[in-house]
Amino acid sequence: MLLQKFDSCQLWKLLLTQQTKKRQKALAKQSQIEAKRSERGAHGKTMGDVRGLIWQSCSKPFVSFLPVGLIIFTLLCFQLQAKDSITGWDITYREMCKKAASDPFYFQNFRALSDYAHALEVGGVKEYADYILKHGSPHVLSKMERFENLDELGSPPRSYIFPLGNFTGTTLRYILFADLIGKLFELPANPKIVEIGAGFGGQCYILSELYPFSKYYIFDLPEPEALIEKMMNALEVQNVICLPIDQRLPEEKIDLLISNYAFSECSREMQLDYFERVIKKADRGFMIYTQLSRRVYGMDTLTTEEFMQLLRENGMNPRIYDEPIKSDVDNHMIIWDRIF
């Protein structure tokens, strides 16, 4: 019994000692954890952990988004090039102009190829034809056979429209605009004309048949200008002078300024430069003004009202109408002549 008592006492002592040791161990561990915690940052990480996390969070997305970043960077570079005009940074279009100007195969087919057609050609043959049949002046209607020559080059897809002939919508558009110019303005004999952004020279050819000019200056990019020169030679159009876009116009006064779907696609900076260098010298003007560069490409361009105000401030009386055949929702026809 006594032995039993002793044994249970010893046992208690032993158990107590063990418990105390365990507690001391636990307390030591606790104080270690406390010490580490105070070393850690706000989120419970050591400085090493934090540095690792920063590296991970920066490098991981950087590595995985590197290709995306490169694409964005390239697009931004294109955006910067796009500063001047939409077709200015359309490499496909410019390359095709270059090929068409230098390679007989491409010259024979450029208007049928989408790399070129997407920038220049319009549909709507029937609408343009109906308009010309309804409103065409006798002078214009008498020249339809001559106008057909334009679509003989570059193999564009044509439609036969009785009794006008075999035409593309693009050429009918040039005919319609040329007729409007004749009705709107009293041009002097052998006028001096300037066109900003002339495509392949289609408007120039149609005007040469209707109102023989003494000079027809064209401002366009180098590749389209090479193609225009080739077209003008093939069509035997005289007195056409292609100038680099930033060159001074070698005239103090011109009779007519034309720019369809071109001046309005240039940046504000370029528009103001053209206004000072070229447009101010014109006694009359005919323009199809688009909003594409502003609406779709987010470029900073003159609004129609800002452009009209500039014309007013420089002694013109601008008028604005809907585009005769609407090719985009917010296209307008702006015309003007000098009042003082």
Ligand SMILES: C[S@@+](CC[C@H](N)C(=O)[O-])C[C@H]1O[C@@H](n2cnc3c(N)ncnc32)[C@H](O)[C@@H]1O
């Ligand atoms: C949409 S096309 C219109 C062509 C033509 N006016 C027509 O009605 O078919 C735009 C034209 O502007 C030209 N262009 C682009 N940037 C230009 C610039 N900075 N100065 C002059 N022309 C430019 C293009 O090469 C092209 O000939």
